[in-house]
Amino acid sequence: MKKVIQSIYAKDRLNRAKKLCCNFWGVDPELVLTKTRDSNVMNAKHSIRYMLTLDTKLTLADIGGLTNCDHSNVLHSKKTFCDLADTSIDYAAMNRVILVDDINNKQDILRTTVSDIILSESTTLNQVNLICELVKRS
Numbered sequence: 001m002k003k004v005i006q007s008i009y010a011k012d013r014l015n016r017a018k019k020l021c022c023n024f025w026g027v028d029p030e031l032v033l034t035k036t037r038d039s040n041v042m043n044a045k046h047s048i049r050y051m052l053t054l055d056t057k058l059t060l061a062d063i064g065g066l067t068n069c070d071h072s073n074v075l076h077s078k079k080t081f082c083d084l085a086d087t088s089i090d091y092a093a094m095n096r097v098i099l100v101d102d103i104n105n106k107q108d109i110l111r112t113t114v115s116d117i118i119l120s121e122s123t124t125l126n127q128v129n130l131i132c133e134l135v136k137r138s
Contacts, residue, residue: 013055014066021047024094033068049077051098
């Protein structure tokens, strides 16, 4: 069951990354994971892989499986993205977009979790303790 949930979560993260990165680079989402070497497609691939590495729930192997490569290609994409973010205006802008999206996603998850705790059948004291633990981890 955990593998199925992880798979659903991973595909959701991939779709979110594809939408954001393909929109930024002006690339067709259907093309981005193909073997094409077009520069904008490669920019989008590096961006997607970098964005997925920010998610601590996904391993390099998971990301490679999602993006049709192996873990070493994921590491190369991450290094390429980070290097280019230091020297390229476009990559620096993409990095800011990714970081803002990452913050928004974490806030959405926190908001949903707090709502779930409040709506649960737990005692009020237990709910407060759970929310306090959640805030400490954030």
